[in-house]
Amino acid sequence: MRLYVTKNHEGLSELAAAYVLDVVKTKSTAVLGLATGGTPERTYQLLVEDHIKNKTSYKHIKTVNLDEYVGLSSNHNMSYRKYMHEKLFKHIDICDANIHIPNGAAEDINEECKRYDYNLDKLGYPDIQILGLGQNGHIGFNEPGSDFSQSTHLTKLTESTRIANARFFPSVEDVPVYAITMGIASILKSKKILLLVSGQRKANTLLRLFTEEVHTQFPCSALNLHDDVVVIADEAAMIELRRFKEYDSITVEQTDRV
Ligand code: F6R
Numbered sequence: 001m002r003l004y005v006t007k008n009h010e011g012l013s014e015l016a017a018a019y020v021l022d023v024v025k026t027k028s029t030a031v032l033g034l035a036t037g038g039t040p041e042r043t044y045q046l047l048v049e050d051h052i053k054n055k056t057s058y059k060h061i062k063t064v065n066l067d068e069y070v071g072l073s074s075n076h077n078m079s080y081r082k083y084m085h086e087k088l089f090k091h092i093d094i095c096d097a098n099i100h101i102p103n104g105a106a107e108d109i110n111e112e113c114k115r116y117d118y119n120l121d122k123l124g125y126p127d128i129q130i131l132g133l134g135q136n137g138h139i140g141f142n143e144p145g146s147d148f149s150q151s152t153h154l155t156k157l158t159e160s161t162r163i164a165n166a167r168f169f170p171s172v173e174d175v176p177v178y179a180i181t182m183g184i185a186s187i188l189k190s191k192k193i194l195l196l197v198s199g200q201r202k203a204n205t206l207l208r209l210f211t212e213e214v215h216t217q218f219p220c221s222a223l224n225l226h227d228d229v230v231v232i233a234d235e236a237a238m239i240e241l242r243r244f245k246e247y248d249s250i251t252v253e254q255t256d257r258v
Contacts, residue, residue, distance in 0.1 A: 001195075001229045003210070004253045005238055009198045011257030012234045013042035016130065019194055019230065021050060023128045029060045033126030033187075034088075035140075036065070036080045037165075039196045040130055041087060048091040058094040062123055066131070066140040066187070068104040070154065070178035078168055079104065102152065102180035113152040113180060120152070120186060129190035133197050135205055136160050137218040141181035144217045148225075150183030184222045193226055197233040206233055207240040210250055 006012045020043070023030050034040075050056050065080060072079040081101045089099060100119055106112035131139045138144070141155045156178055157165075166172035187193070197206050205220070209231070214221045223229045233241075241247060 001210075001223060001231055002253060003231045003233065003250065004255055006232060006234050006255050006257045008234050008236070009039075009042060011255065012196060012198055012232050013040075013046055014257050015232050015255060016040065016043040016194055016196055017046035017050065019192075020047060020128060020130070021056060023192075024056060024058065024061060027127060028057070029062070030127040031062045031064060031124050033129030033190050034063050034065050034084065035130045035132045035196075036067075036083045037132045039132040039198050043130070043196070044088040048088065051092045058092045060098075061094060062098040063089075063094065063100060064120060064123065064126060064182075065101040066129075067179050067181040068102040069176040070104045070109060070180060071176050073105045074101075074103065078174075104176075104180055109154050109178075109180060113154065116152040116180070116182075117186070120182075120189075125186070125189035126191065128192045128194060129187060131187070131193060131195045131220075133195060133202055133205055133209075133220055134161055135164060135201060137205055137208065137220045139184070139195075139220050139223070140187060141179040142184050142187075142219040144219060146184060146216060146219050148184040148216060148219075148222050151186045152180060152182050155179055155181050184219060188222065188226050190226075191228065193223060193229045195220070195223060195229060195231045197231060197237045199234070200236045200239055202233075202237045203240040206231075206237050207244060210241060211244060211246075 068080045074081040143158050162175040169175050214224050
């Protein structure tokens with residue numbers, strides 16, 4: 001894993017957007033793996049700004065999203081499909097047919113997971129996969145204890161994840177209990193992985209990522225099994241790692257982004 005540190009969330013977003021744009025500009029038919037949540041929001045805004053200013057085209061780009069809540073219709077305000085539409089898709093020239101997000105309102109969720117895997121196999125796995133990081137170490141919605149060999153599956157959100165995501169809902173009771181998520185095995189098939197870690201509340205998780213062994217109780221540790229992972233962390237997220245006694249043994253690429 002390579003670790004880049006930016007001064008703040010703006011710098012993290014600029015660097016993440018630069019990585020994505022590099023892929024989009026060098027491969028017009030690339031597959032982008034996308035995450036939702038607070039961390040990548042500004043990255044998507046920057047991609048939109050670039051599209052308006054530089055006319056970067058997404059006409060032949062395909063996207064696959066990591067996850068979706070179960071039980072929310074696709075136009076529900078809190079569905080991840082709606083999030084992606086509002087934050088990115090409606091502002092760029094991507095074709096609807098090239099957008100792939102699990103359907104959390106499907107009647108048969110197991111069939112939906114199989115359909116999603118079938119699609120991924122057909123499309124090809126992402127050229128670049130954006131990931132956020134749960135405080136409990138989840139990536140996608142692969143919660144602690146997840147089997148690393150799983151592909152797309154139904155998952156039960158932990159109480160801590162529902163509490164963390166309650167900020168997007170009227171109350172914690174409104175946060176769905178189940179979600180569909182790409183599994184760790186699927187995520188690791190991406191060619192390149194970009195893990196975005198922002199804010200002090202992720203500082204302990206980032207410390208654990210760089211200091212713990214690979215184990216299923218800490219899902220993001222699976223990223224150690226991939227050979228092209230770029231971690232972009234802002235200074236606030238670095239607080240605990242900088243205090244780590246063997247900090248000097250970790251190679252950190254400091255960036256001068258804002
Ligand atoms: C969202 C996802 C989650 C989030 C994670 C961090 O699609 O897969 O793993 O990336 O919960 O969320 P934020 O960025 O809101 O802290």
